[in-house]
Amino acid sequence: ANSSLLGITLLFGGILSLASVFFSRPLSLALGPGLEPSKRELLAQMLVWIAPCLVVQLATANLANLAVCEQRFLLPELGRLVGRTLSIVVILSCHASLFGWALVAGLWASSLLALMFSLWGCVDAGYRFNRPSLEAAKSLVGLVKTTPAFIASILSQQFYAVLINAIMTYCPPGTLAIYNYCERIGSRMTSVIIRPAALVFHTQF
Numbered sequence: 001a002n003s004s005l006l007g008i009t010l011l012f013g014g015i016l017s018l019a020s021v022f023f024s025r026p027l028s029l030a031l032g033p034g035l036e037p038s039k040r041e042l043l044a045q046m047l048v049w050i051a052p053c054l055v056v057q058l059a060t061a062n063l064a065n066l067a068v069c070e071q072r073f074l075l076p077e078l079g080r081l082v083g084r085t086l087s088i089v090v091i092l093s094c095h096a097s098l099f100g101w102a103l104v105a106g107l108w109a110s111s112l113l114a115l116m117f118s119l120w121g122c123v124d125a126g127y128r129f130n131r132p133s134l135e136a137a138k139s140l141v142g143l144v145k146t147t148p149a150f151i152a153s154i155l156s157q158q159f160y161a162v163l164i165n166a167i168m169t170y171c172p173p174g175t176l177a178i179y180n181y182c183e184r185i186g187s188r189m190t191s192v193i194i195r196p197a198a199l200v201f202h203t204q205f
Contacts, residue, residue, distance in 0.1 A: 006059065006062050006063075009058050009059070009062055010055055010058060010059060012058075013054050013055040013057075013058040013059075014055055016051075016054060017051040017052050017054045017055055018051075020047055020051035020054075021047070021048050021051050021052070024044040024045070024047040024048050024051075025041075025044045027044070027047055028040050028041070028043040028044035028047060030162075030166065031043065031162065031165060031166055031169075032165075032166065032169045033166055033169060033170070034166075034168075034169030034170035034171075035169050042100065046100070046101070046104055049104050049108075050104060050107065053107055053108055053111050056108075056111045056112060056115050057111055059115055059118075060079075060111065060114045060115045060118045063076075063115070063118035063119050063121070063122050064076035064079070064114075064118040064121070066121075066122050066125070066127060067118060067121030067122050067124075067125055070121075070122075070125035070126075070127075072121040072122075072124055072125050074121075075117050075118070075120050075121035075124065076114075076117060076118050076121050078117055079113060079114040079115075079116065079117025079118055079120075079121075080114055080117075082113055082114075082117070083109070083110035083111065083112075083113040083114040083117075084110055086106075086109050086110055086113055087106035087107065087109055087110035088106070090102065090105050090106040090109045091103060091105075091106040094106075164179075
């Protein structure tokens, strides 16, 4: 079942990534309607390179959840920490030559490193991944169909995030960065308390 879930997730992510690559220009218009044409073209080019990273991040999320369920907390969290640190190093060292593309390089570096740590955690827990079976895949699809409210909630959250970003492109330069910075400060302050406690509580009780 775990292999089937991972396979279905990666298949979905691959289809979404390919669609984002092929329709990068229409997507850039939807995501940044207020941007200047040159910046919108840059956004479309970056989407082509960022979209495939979705597959890596989906695999990382699934593997990290499996590791946590087996009480392998350290490796997934260490992967996130080291990956973000590497991302900062890449951005700081390459921004002078790559400009905005340094952000894309940092994203790939952190994502690949986090994937390796999450995979390490699963292997350490004794997981061995086999080719997904059709029966397990059908059972997972049936499970997804029983949770429409959960799926609707996730989709609405993502739609809100995309809408906010699109609206912010009409605001003065720097507005979106300030908004995201303030939002991240609030979420990080909450995560410092809630995330460690929740991980331990939900896996022990």
